[in-house]
Amino acid sequence: xxxxxxxxxxxxxxxxxxxxxxxxxxxxxxxxxxxxxxxxxxxxxxxxxxxxxxxxxxxxxxxxxxxxxxxxxxxxxxxxxxxxxxxxxxxxxxxxxxxxxxxxxxxxxxxxxxxxxxxxxxxxxxxxxxxxxxxxxxxxxxxxxxxxxxxxxxxxxxxxxxxxxxxxxxxxxxxxxxxxxxxxxxxxxxxxxxxxxxxxxxxxxxxxxxxxxxxxxxxxxxxxxxxxxxxxxxxxxxxxxxxxxxxxxxxxxxxxxxxxxxxxxxxxxxxxxxxxxxxxxxxxxxxxxxxxxxxxxxxxxxxxxxxxxxxxxxxxxxxxxxxxxxxxxxxxxxxxxxxxxxxxxxxxxxxxxxxxxxxxxxxxxxxxxxxxxxxxxxxxxxx
Numbered sequence: 001x002x003x004x005x006x007x008x009x010x011x012x013x014x015x016x017x018x019x020x021x022x023x024x025x026x027x028x029x030x031x032x033x034x035x036x037x038x039x040x041x042x043x044x045x046x047x048x049x050x051x052x053x054x055x056x057x058x059x060x061x062x063x064x065x066x067x068x069x070x071x072x073x074x075x076x077x078x079x080x081x082x083x084x085x086x087x088x089x090x091x092x093x094x095x096x097x098x099x100x101x102x103x104x105x106x107x108x109x110x111x112x113x114x115x116x117x118x119x120x121x122x123x124x125x126x127x128x129x130x131x132x133x134x135x136x137x138x139x140x141x142x143x144x145x146x147x148x149x150x151x152x153x154x155x156x157x158x159x160x161x162x163x164x165x166x167x168x169x170x171x172x173x174x175x176x177x178x179x180x181x182x183x184x185x186x187x188x189x190x191x192x193x194x195x196x197x198x199x200x201x202x203x204x205x206x207x208x209x210x211x212x213x214x215x216x217x218x219x220x221x222x223x224x225x226x227x228x229x230x231x232x233x234x235x236x237x238x239x240x241x242x243x244x245x246x247x248x249x250x251x252x253x254x255x256x257x258x259x260x261x262x263x264x265x266x267x268x269x270x271x272x273x274x275x276x277x278x279x280x281x282x283x284x285x286x287x288x289x290x291x292x293x294x295x296x297x298x299x300x301x302x303x304x305x306x307x308x309x310x311x312x313x314x315x316x317x318x319x320x321x322x323x324x325x326x327x328x329x330x331x332x333x334x335x336x337x338x339x340x341x342x343x344x345x346x347x348x349x350x351x352x353x354x355x356x357x358x359x360x361x362x363x364x365x366x367x368x369x370x371x372x373x374x375x376x377x378x379x380x381x382x383x
Contacts (some may be wrong), residue, residue, distance in 0.1 A: 004266060007092035008223035008230035009039030009380070011216030012342040018180040018209040018328050021113035026066050028212035029108030033067055036214035036267050042102065044068060049100030049217075051075035051091055053083035054332045063106065073100040079240070080366015081279055082376035084215075084335035089378065093216040101218060108212035109330030129242075133371055141205060141282070143368040145197035146248045148284040151253035154251070155299035159199050161306050162283040163190035166203045166325050168311045169280060173322025175312070177354040180209050181326045204283040206324035206333075213335040215342075223383075231345045233264025234359075234379040242372040250315060254375025255292035255363055262361075262377040265296075270295055270300030273379075274357040275344055276316060277337035278324040279365040286310075289363055290318075293377070303318055312352060320344060320352045335365035338378065345382035358382050 013035030015028050023031075024268035025115035029052065037043065050071040056062045060076035063069075073094045077083050084105055091103035138146070151157045167187055173179035185203060193202035239257035263269070276295075278287045287301035295316060296304040304310075310318040321327045321340040328336065341360040343349045360380045 003089065003092045003096065003233045004235060005232060006096055006220055007233040008218060008220045009088065009215055009225045009233065009338070009342055010218055010223045010228060010230050011036040011042065011214070012339045013039055013214050013315040014178070014336060014339045015147070015212040016178045018178070019112055020100050020110055020210040023110065025108040025212070026063065027108070028110065029055060029063060029106045029214070030067055032108060032212040032214040033104060033106045036104065036216050039218040039228060040351045042216060043298045046102050047071060047104045049073040049091055049094055049103030051077070051087040051103060051105045052107060053078050053087070071100065079374035079376070080381065081281065081334050082364030082366040082374045083332060085362055085364035085376035085378055086238045088215060088217055088233065088338055089238065089376070092233050095217065095219055096235050099224065103217045103266060104214065105335065106212070106214040107215065107332060107335045109332070110210045111331045112208050112210045114126040119135065129372065138368070138371065139197070141197045141200060141366055142150060142285055143370050144282045145200045147288060147369045148199050150250055151284065155302070157287070157302040159191060160187055161302035162204055162287065165283040165286050165305050165310070166190045167281070169319050169323040169325040171311060172320050172352055173326035175350070176322050176327055179322040180207050189330050200282055200284070206281050206329040207326065210326040211328040211330035213339050215335065215338055219328050229346050230383045231342045232381045232383060234268060234381050235262045235264070236376070236378050237261030237265065238368060238376045240372070240374045240375070248370070250370030251288060251298065253292045253369055254287055254373055255289045255365070255377065258375040258377040259293040259363065262379050266379040267343070268379060271360045273316070273361050274320045275320060275341070275360050277360065277362045278318055279337065279363060280319055280325050281329070281365065283325070285365055285369070286318065288369065289365065293361070293363060312354065320349060320354060327368060332366070334376065337362040337364060341380050345380060
């Protein structure tokens with residue numbers, strides 16, 4: 001959907017805790033909501049739209065109760081880790097349609113303190129299509145490892161190239177005081193870490209943490225009167241991939257469709273993008289996403305992520321907060337992609353700031369690559 005110059009993000013807050021056994025997911029979300037509203041200079045009474053996902057079986061209704069909200073528009077999109085990226089676009093569409101004027105998007109999770117990680121074990125195991133896959137044993141890491149194996153077989157991609165992604169994310173995390181892991185690592189460290197599902201090592205996999213965040217979305221017109229410099233939503237795209245009854249190509253991911261739509265609707269090119277926030281559940285997720293978004297051709301991802309090109313100061317900095325590989329991953333990381341992009345476009349990222357950042361791309365992935373997954377892409381610009 002084209003939202004250029006009509007919609008803006010005016011408040012953003014990331015919960016600083018990565019380990020919060022003294023809190024519930026609802027508390028983490030509520031504290032994040034308070035922070036985002038304070039950032040925007042707004043009060044709960046100003047909110048007439050609300051979106052969330054991943055908090056309880058009827059999370060949006062329960063969270064409205066918990067937050068004391070009575071919104072005119074409610075969304076509980078559940079498409080995995082990309083949900084919150086999509087919800088920014090959906091909130092913008094709702095505002096443009098007159099369904100609400102100011103939308104609050106929140107997330108809270110205590111996955112680490114509850115010792116539970118979304119998508120692990122036997123899979124989702126609740127939908128009928130699972131019965132066609134689960135008997136063969138794919139876990140979420142197994143599905144992503146299968147994609148990595150295929151890329152290596154087809155294009156000659158090496159484990160060292162995937163490891164460079166993890167090393168770069170850790171380098172960025174070292175500049176983020178809230179990141180869960182900040183000690184530097186090397187390519188050799190990644191390759192020496194235990195194998196989880198070949199060819200993915202432990203350090204190729206995201207961390208498990210508690211965490212939460214919130215965003216405030218409103219019209220560009222109203223944003224001009226608020227406290228903070230707004231970040232404009234230029235364009236968005238949402239897509240999914242599944243095997244259906246056709247040929248399964250596990251390297252063709254939803255980012256190809258959602259990214260193309262987002263660029264078209266935003267009216268910008270790849271050369272205009274100053275930084276990317278890419279869902280990094282695993283190192284292979286970053287490589288495949290960059291290829292499918294069109295930043296490099298299929299099979300060229302290994303070279304593209306090497307040599308410091310996706311690091312701070314490189315040609316396309318990626319995941320400046322340290323990403324899910326080093327900063328935080330409470331189960332659904334999409335909201336943190338947008339929060340860090342907002343910080344970068346406001347020039348508030350401190351030591352990890354991309355100099356002169358004007359346009360940022362956020363892409364969330366949810367589900368299992370190669371089986372069923374979603375993709376949501378946002379293009380954002382500083383005011």
